Amino acid sequence: MxxxxxxxxxxxxxxxxxxxxxxxxxxxxxxxxxxxxxxxxxxxxxxxxxxxxxxxxxxxxxxxxxxxxxxxxxxxxxxxxxxxxxxxxxxxxxxxxxxxxxxxxxxxxxxxxxxxxxxxxxxxxxxxxxxxxxxxxWTRFMPLTVQLLQLIHQDKVIGDVHRLFCDFGLAMDLDSLPATSRLKDPALGAGTLLDLGVYSLTWGLLGLDEGIASAALTPQVFSAQSISEGIDVATSVVLHYPQNGRQGILTSTMKTKSDPVFARIEGSKGTIFIEGIATSVPRRFTVVTNDAAAERQVYDAPAKVGKGxxxxxxxxxxxxxxGRVENATMPWDETLRVLALMDGIRARGVCQA
Ligand SMILES: NC(=O)c1ccc[n+]([C@@H]2O[C@H](COP(=O)([O-])OP(=O)(O)OC[C@H]3O[C@@H](n4cnc5c(N)ncnc54)[C@H](OP(=O)(O)O)[C@@H]3O)[C@@H](O)[C@H]2O)c1
CATH class of the missing domain: 3.40.50.720 (NAD(P)-binding Rossmann-like Domain)
Structure with missing residues (x-):
């Protein structure tokens, strides 16, 4: 070589x-x-x-x-x-x-x-x-993400996971952009699902299917997309895991900005709220257990120079x-799995905005 x-x-x-x-x-x-x-x-x-x-x-x-x-x-x-x-x-x-x-x-x-x-x-x-x-x-590699997944799946701080909500919205002024912008031109792959929804979907999979090792738990997918001028301006996806009844509601839009608390994971013993400047960049999560006497636990991303x-x-x-050709956190099969979900979502749910 x-x-x-x-x-x-x-x-x-x-x-x-x-x-x-x-x-x-x-x-x-x-x-x-x-x-x-x-x-x-x-x-x-x-x-x-x-x-x-x-x-x-x-x-x-x-x-x-x-x-x-x-x-x-x-x-x-x-x-x-x-x-x-x-x-x-x-x-x-x-x-x-x-x-x-x-x-x-x-x-x-x-x-x-x-x-x-x-x-x-x-x-x-x-x-x-x-x-x-x-x-x-990059979101999968952030120490805060790794810590969060450990607490959910290994330490089970919120018990059995039941539901996960995640949103990524940016208010994009498409009218001010040239027709050639990658955010506008269908030929360049424009649309919220591939740009933003890929993060909502990623959080859904990370939180609900207990990681790549159990990727065999393939969820059913229901979805709808609002299409305007050839691109999806909003997409909503429901992941349903028939094996354990877990559900995820995962959304993306270019019409409105999502809340800084972009995700909520509900379990049998409590709820986790994830926040950050964008759904791709978690900066803090808070664990709230069902025990009213227990204090909320807040976890912050380590202080750092740069973006991460x-x-x-x-x-x-x-x-x-x-000498490895694949990474264990983002292996080829996982990229293919997420893309296959997005292929299905784009093939399925379309209505005019
Ligand atoms: N990880 C993240 O958080 C994150 C955030 C934003 C974007 N992204 C991804 O990064 C990629 C680029 O996004 P971006 O926001 O950086 O886009 P951008 O600001 O528009 O820049 C894209 C660059 O690609 C080159 N390019 C080549 N052909 C082009 C064409 N026909 N139209 C426009 N640019 C063209 C240009 O560089 P030269 O003229 O120098 O060749 C241009 O500056 C996308 O796939 C996006 O999904 C990831």
């Missing part, structure tokens, strides 16, 4: 210079005492070199990568170990396949691809090439250093 790792530093090539790439990159270059891996930004690929240079400059000189006015040069750069893909969903599959064909590892933003078929194609290519690939579902993308990045680096 062209990316033999000489030392425990992962050399990243970033594809796209939009919002998410800027967040990811600024996290990568932030100094951290608790880092479990070293990262360096080796290359930036943009639609124009000028845009790429401006992107690096905005980040204040903390990184000095090669800047290319093309993505292909990043894939071909022998100094790049892994490609981070931060471009609209519709282009994820092709970018993944090109990076893999050059023997690069890949971390690709959510949703991993537009549908299951595309994802399977990417995973097949990765398997053949023997490279690491993961969907960048480094948790997934460290996990990826440690997998690659250990």
């Amino acid at each position: 062209s990316h033999e790792l000489q030392k425990s530093t992962l050399r990243w090539g970033i594809i796209g210079t939009g919002l998410i790439s800027s967040w990811f990159l600024s996290d990568m270059v932030a100094p951290r005492a608790d880092a479990t891996a070293n990262h360096t930004i080796q290359a930036i690929g943009s639609s124009s070199e000028e845009k790429g240079r401006a992107f690096v400059q905005r980040l204040g000189g903390a990184a000095t990568p090669s800047v290319y006015g093309s993505y292909d040069k990043v894939y071909a750069d022998p100094e790049v170990d892994i490609v981070y893909i931060g471009i609209p969903h519709a282009f994820h599959k092709d970018a993944c396949l090109k990076a893999i064909s050059h023997g690069k590892h890949v971390l690709c933003e959510k949703p991993f691809t537009l549908n299951t078929k595309e994802a399977q194609e990417v995973f097949n290519a990765a398997k053949e090439k023997g490279v690491f690939v993961m969907e960048a579902m 993308f480094f948790y997934e990045a460290d996990a990826v680096a440690n997998d690659i250093f250990a």
Whole structure:
């Protein structure tokens, strides 16, 4: 392979210079005492070199990568170990396949691809090439998420889980956006389900099906989507687990902003409320038990520099250093499972907004 790792530093090539790439990159270059891996930004690929240079400059000189006015040069750069893909969903599959064909590892933003078929194609290519690939579902890697799942499923602090509600809404002023915006253009995969609902769905699965190990507990899915100008502006999903009667109500909208307390998990012994600046970024959860005399327990995310993308990045680096091609927290089957649910939801429930 062209990316033999000489030392425990992962050399990243970033594809796209939009919002998410800027967040990811600024996290990568932030100094951290608790880092479990070293990262360096080796290359930036943009639609124009000028845009790429401006992107690096905005980040204040903390990184000095090669800047290319093309993505292909990043894939071909022998100094790049892994490609981070931060471009609209519709282009994820092709970018993944090109990076893999050059023997690069890949971390690709959510949703991993537009549908299951595309994802399977990417995973097949990765398997053949023997490279690491993961969907960048960063929420699963946050210490607060890990702690929450331990308390629910192992410690059973709220007893048997019965129901879970989760919402992700952003009030988007679509009229002010150009028709070419990734948030508006159906050809770019626009719509709330793939953009926001993927997080509500993720929380639903994490809270209700006790984790990836019991993924065989496949839920039934009921859903409805409100479609306007070719994209879903609101989606509601009910997950129903026939084996134990658990239900999840999982919603997304681009019409209104969701409450900071974006999720509620109800069990036989109590309720957990999860909050954060967005459904993707849990910052606190509160456990309220049915025992009226007991105090509410509040759990906060650890204080940190940056946004928290480094948790997934460290996990990826440690997998690659250990020679693994998949990550145990976000394995290929889990990406395929979530995409299959979203394929079904999009095929099923449609009404005009
Ligand atoms: N993990 C999270 O919390 C999170 C948050 C936001 C977005 N995302 C995901 O990240 C991906 C990118 O989202 P974003 O919000 O960063 O988008 P964005 O701000 O619009 O940036 C996307 C970038 O992709 C490149 N691009 C290539 N072809 C494009 C096209 N036809 N139209 C627009 N841009 C194009 C552009 O970079 P160059 O011109 O430099 O090539 C552009 O700056 C999406 O898949 C989204 O779901 C994840």
